[in-house]
Amino acid sequence: MKAVPQELVIAVASGKGGTGKTSLAVHLALAGAARLRTILVDLDVEAPDSLAYFPEAIRVGRNCPVSLKVPFLIPESCSGCGACAKACHFGAIVALGGAVTIDQKLCKGCGRCVFLCPENALKERGIVVGQTRLMKSGSLDILEGRMDVGDIRSTSVIEAAKTRAASLKKEVQVRDCPPGVSCPATHAVEGADYVVLVAEPTAFSLHDLSAAISLVKGQGLKAGVVINKYGFGDADIESLCREKALPVIGRIEFKRKRASSGASGKLWTDDESYMQKIDEILKRIVHAVETDEGELG
Amino acid sequence: MTITVASGKGGAGKTSLAAALAASVGSSCIVADCDVDAANGAIALHARLRESGPYFAGPGYRMEPSLCIGCGRCMPACRFNAIRTDETRRTYLIAEELCERCGACTDHCPVDAIQGFTKEAGRLSVSDCPLGMTLIHAELVPGEDTSGKLVNQVRRRADTINPGNAIIIVDAPPGIGCPVIASLSGADIVLLVVDSTISGLRDSLRLSELAAGMDKRIIAIINKTGLDEEIDNKIRVAMTQSSIPVMGEIPFDPLLRSVEEKDLTWIDVAGEAGLKAKAAVRAVLEYAQMQMIY
Secondary structure (H helix, E strand, O other): OOOOOOOEEEEEEOOOOOOOHHHHHHHHHHHHHOOOOEEEEEOOOOOOOHHHHOOOOEEOOOOEEEEEEEEEEOOOOOOOOOHHHHHOOOOOEEEEOOEEEEOOOOOOOOOHHHHHOOOOOEEEEEEEEEEEEEEEEOOEEEEEEEEOOOOOOHHHHHHHHHHHHHHOOOOEEEEEOOOOOOHHHHHHHOOOOEEEEEEOOOHHHHHHHHHHHHHHHHOOOOEEEEEEEEOOOOOOHHHHHHHOOOOEEEEEEOOHHHHHHHHOOOOOOOOHHHHHHHHHHHHHHHHHHHOOOOOOO | OEEEEEOOOOOOOHHHHHHHHHHHHOOOOEEEEOOOOOOOHHHHOOOEEEEEEEEEOOOEEEEOOOOOOOOOOHHHHOOOOOEEEOOOOOOEEEOOOOOOOOOHHHHHOOOOOEEEEOOEEEEEEEEEOOOOOEEEEEEEOOOOOOHHHHHHHHHHHHHHHOOOOOOEEEEOOOOOOHHHHHHHOOOOEEEEEEEOOHHHHHHHHHHHHHHHHOOOEEEEEEEEEOOOHHHHHHHHHHHHHOOOOEEEEEEOOHHHHHHHOOOOOHHHOOOHHHHHHHHHHHHHHHHHHHHHHO
């Protein structure tokens, strides 16, 4: 028996978008909040939609800007040597004919150019790339990370939201992760005790689930699959899970009525059979974290 | 003429619509599947692989444990908290999933224990579709972090293949981040696929704000209508308020899924949803033709 972590961190992810991550994360968090101090963390910072389910949520605490330090040039000190441009791996600095130009939009704020400049001609200042805001609905806390439109530094916002969520010291943390398998998804699942991969029985989802499984395996995370919209299509998610030795921890059947009420962001908490499924999934996750179930090779 | 299909939200129907558009254009069409995280263009278009090559990302960094003297100077140099002490606490490690690959740590290591490495981060492919279209697609290795660069390569390959007057359909990834910006850049028209849900509306407004900031011409198709009339109306109003012309609406219908098993796209499906998809796609191409003339 393993020690139960002080805060259980559940990440709800998927390769493909639109399989039902947000609706599952929202209801898992509500099920958690019925008994334990729970926070829902929206890490889909490019398209955060968890709060659409909670129009009556009230703001608690202040909105925190997510800022990072980017360089600016002091032209009088610059010798035009180009060491900064050579050091930058993000293409944010161009040095042509002794003239240095900085594109702050491309900068990830690593500070390397500032450190390497022999003339101390680069200084740093903070710029805002997004924000986190903390809301409350009943006993559930909801923390939303939101990247500014036009920015590309989603990972900075994700990390800021993770840090703020951890500082609140809840018993359960449910993360709504972004789609895909590249950096935003990688950062969002990092540090989770358990990853729930949401799939639907379609050919697209089958293909993308396979990539998502590789991602969590690569990070050595525990995971299980929830098949959402069960019966909507006939792609064989179950066989893929068997082949990859990943447990199917829930099957939620497709219902047109549910799709209709979900479209407007209505919660399904009155739907007893649905909430019972959610409770069972939560129990499976807790059990898996306490034992070795779902351990990937 | 480049038309980029985007939505902000995942699962709105971008890939299926891009396939339907390509099928309507015909064999001269080039499709660039830029959702390199979740590349489904080849499935939607039933494509057969013609050629494929490796894609190498910029360097990643790893600590050579036998060289690390445990001085710890790398740790404060990393602004992404990617450097950790290992279990014995005598040496340091780089957590690859947090590393942004800036190389700052290498500037501070006195014994050169941190070494850069390059690895295959994906594959870039060209495929042929039964209807004659050419598909450029790529697949990122899960966990790699340079999807924007790979999208640029897909776009460049599509431009290289273009004899000059072809219509290029770009299938963008969800979100509004760097791979999306790479998919939108150079587009003559952005086709916004609005999932007829509250999330679909919110995400498409963020995407249209991004596209408008890039001075793009935006048109829309509303997908999965008929689930909630109030939302359908809200979206129609929002599109009018944003001056985004709506080319058509496609009702929610599980029948559209039937194209998965056959060499078909949405425009071949019988019934209301198929007909409306066909009409919407035709309206988009007529709009594109008008843009080419003027």
